[in-house]
Amino acid sequence: MASALSVEDIKLLEKTISIRERLIDTIVAKELPTSARDIDCFTNLLESVDRSIFSKAKINLEESSNKVNEATNQVLKELIVELHKTPTNVSANRTEVPVFSSTGKQVSDGELIRKIDQIDVNEALGGK
Numbered sequence: 819m820a821s822a823l824s825v826e827d828i829k830l831l832e833k834t835i836s837i838r839e840r841l842i843d844t845i846v847a848k849e850l851p852t853s854a855r856d857i858d859c860f861t862n863l864l865e866s867v868d869r870s871i872f873s874k875a876k877i878n879l880e881e882s883s884n885k886v887n888e889a890t891n892q893v894l895k896e897l898i899v900e901l902h903k904t905p906t907n908v909s910a911n912r913t914e915v916p917v918f919s920s921t922g923k924q925v926s927d928g929e930l931i932r933k934i935d936q937i938d939v940n941e942a943l944g945g946k
Contacts, residue, residue: 823877831870831874834870835867835870835871838863838866838867839867841863842860842863842864842867845860
């Protein structure tokens with residue numbers, strides 16, 4: 819999977835982050851801003867650096883996730899193809915499945931079910 823950012827984009831992003839970091843260091847080295855306008859500008863500068871870091875992290879996570887998804891898809895494709903292949907090493911000495919042959923006896927419905935009055939309770943419970 820190709821990166822969402824080109825090499826030039828990454829270089830420009832790193833350059834702007836570096837400039838913002840130097841601005842922050844310069845401002846903090848002198849004195850933290852106290853006027854409302856300066857505080858707002860400084861806060862926006864800090865937030866822009868944070869957003870850049872989070873954006874880069876999100877892109878990296880998405881790229882990693884895409885790589886994992888591609889690898890998973892490839893493994894699943896190989897598994898499905900392998901499962902559907904005709905076996906080539908089938909033994910010629912297979913035994914046949916036995917076939918049921920009828921004795922010709924006819925059983926009517928309920929003939930094999932014992933009647934309630936024919937059940938011996940002692941025998942059913944294991945006694946004599």
